[in-house]
Amino acid sequence: xxxxxxxxxxxxxxxxxxxxxxxxxxxxxxxxxxxxxxxxxxxxxxxxxxxxxxxxxxxxxxxxxxxxxxxxxxxxxxxxxxxxxxxxxxxxxxxxxxxxxxxxxxxxxxxxxxxxxxxxxxxxxxxxxxxxxxxxxxxxxxxxxxxxxxxxxxxxxxxxxxxxxxxx
Amino acid sequence: xxxxxxxxxxxxxxxxxxxxxxxxxxxxxxxxxxxxxxxxxxxxxxxxxxxxxxxxxxxxxxxxxxxxxxxxxxxxxxxxxxxxxxxxxxxxxxxxxxxxxxxxxxxxxxxxxxxxxxxxxxxxxxxxxxxxxxxxxxxxxxxxxxxxxxxxxxxxxxxx
Numbered sequence: 001x002x003x004x005x006x007x008x009x010x011x012x013x014x015x016x017x018x019x020x021x022x023x024x025x026x027x028x029x030x031x032x033x034x035x036x037x038x039x040x041x042x043x044x045x046x047x048x049x050x051x052x053x054x055x056x057x058x059x060x061x062x063x064x065x066x067x068x069x070x071x072x073x074x075x076x077x078x079x080x081x082x083x084x085x086x087x088x089x090x091x092x093x094x095x096x097x098x099x100x101x102x103x104x105x106x107x108x109x110x111x112x113x114x115x116x117x118x119x120x121x122x123x124x125x126x127x128x129x130x131x132x133x134x135x136x137x138x139x140x141x142x143x144x145x146x147x148x149x150x151x152x153x154x155x156x157x158x159x160x161x162x163x164x165x166x167x168x
Numbered sequence: 169x170x171x172x173x174x175x176x177x178x179x180x181x182x183x184x185x186x187x188x189x190x191x192x193x194x195x196x197x198x199x200x201x202x203x204x205x206x207x208x209x210x211x212x213x214x215x216x217x218x219x220x221x222x223x224x225x226x227x228x229x230x231x232x233x234x235x236x237x238x239x240x241x242x243x244x245x246x247x248x249x250x251x252x253x254x255x256x257x258x259x260x261x262x263x264x265x266x267x268x269x270x271x272x273x274x275x276x277x278x279x280x281x282x283x284x285x286x287x288x289x290x291x292x293x294x295x296x297x298x299x300x301x302x303x304x305x306x307x308x309x310x311x312x313x314x315x316x317x318x319x320x321x322x323x324x325x326x327x328x
Contacts, residue, residue, distance in 0.1 A: 016183065023190070030194075045212075052213040074224060076217055108225070108273045142217040142274070144224040149235070156235035159224045161270060 051139035055164050058097055059143050070146045070157045078104060078164065080147040083127050084118065090130050101167035102129040106145060108161040122147055131167075140165045212310030212326075219314050219322055222270050229253035229262040240266060245318050248292045264298060275326050277303040285327040287311075293319035303327065 058064060059076045063086060066077035083104060086093055106125035116124035140163050149158035223241040230237045231251055238246055238259070243266070246259035253262060267288065275283045285303025289296065304327065311325030 012179070019183075019187075023187075027194075048213055052217065075220060077224065108270045110269075110273045141214060142221045144221045146224075151235045153234050156237055157226065158237070159226045159239060161221045161225055161274065 052141050054139055054168065055141035055143075055166060058099075058102070058166065059141075059164055063093070063096075066144070066146050070159065074144060074146075076141065076164075077144040077146055077159070078162070080122065080127070080145050083129065084116070084121050086129055087116065087127065088118065093130065097130070099130075099166050099168050101131040101165070103127060103131075103165045104129065104143070104145065104162055105165065106160055106162045122149075138166060138168050212312055215310055215312040215324055215326060216314070218274060219312055219324055222267070222274075223314075223316070223322070225266065225270060227262050227266050229257065229259060230255075231259070240270075241316060241320070244290060244292065244297065244320050248297055260298075267298065268300075271302075271324075282328055283326050287323075287325045287327075289323045291321045 056076060059078055064078050064082060066074055066079045069079065070077065104127040111125050113126050114120060114124040115126045115128060116122075143162050143164045144159050145162040146157055146159040148155050223239065225240050226237050227240065227243055228237065229243060229246075230253060231246055232254065234254060236254075240263065243259055243263045247263045249259075251259045253259060271286060271288065275286050277283050277285055283303070284306050285301065287301040287305070289299040291297060306327040308328045309325050310328070311323065313321065313323045315321050
């Protein structure tokens with residue numbers, strides 16, 4: 001009789017141990033999944049930040065930036081008139097930014113894709129500044145594309161929305 | 169014998185109680201964490217850059233004379249003061265049209281697109297001026313908020 005009670009007690013304890021172990025394993029898995037989901041988010045944010053840093057570095061360099069020519073200092077503002085100068089001299093500037101490709105696309109207003117050259121500018125929307133072995137779009141960011149527009153009554157600043165695409 | 173049986177029963181009840189209590193705590197914790205992730209907006213540098221570019225966009229609404237074309241930031245204030253463009257259209261009409269166009273071409277939404285939906289809200293001194301939302305609102309989002317001169321507050325969230 002005592003033997004049976006002892007066996008039952010051992011069985012009970014075994015079940016209890018299994019249940020507790022299972023419970024802690026589940027809780028552990030849950031905590032780990034939460035921890036890693038946060039980590040993934042952090043990595044995505046960090047990658048986005050790195051991409052934007054590179055894009056900002058290029059967009060805000062003197063060769064690209066609007067400076068104070070379009071009413072105050074603007075961040076990520078690209079002077080399209082300067083870009084046309086760069087396209088003309090892309091062999092000289094080719095390796096200056098240590099990237100594989102450098103492009104700018106107007107995204108609004110939406111128009112049919114026309115590659116810009118000195119003949120069709122500003123009636124175009126795709127600026128291929130530099131490309132070394134194919135086109136890649138590893139990193140991109142929104143940018144303001146500004147130029148001086150002429151009208152019968154005078155000159156004004158016209159800014160559109162575009163994306164700067166960098167292949168690194 | 170009866171005493172031993174009773175003791176085992178009470179132990180089982182205790183064990184069951186512990187499991188129920190822990191399960192309830194776990195459920196509460198789960199529901200709180202999911203609710204929190206639903207409401208949270210992940211700060212995005214891409215959206216930040218998008219808002220900045222959008223605010224600088226030159227619209228085709230000239231106020232008082234040409235070529236005094238207003239950009240989105242100035243047009244928000246003009247819309248708030250119900251100013252008309254020189255061609256007879258209302259500043260708010262042009263603002264609404266331009267913002268829809270900018271967002272639609274910058275954040276293409278759809279089942280096979282990375283962006284499933286978006287939400288824009290512009291307030292001036294706490295009063296909502298423009299607010300719209302398209303597509304589906306999901307748990308994964310990226311957004312940004314910018315406070316500008318004249319009490320303008322722009323919030324844009326893209327849902328992935």
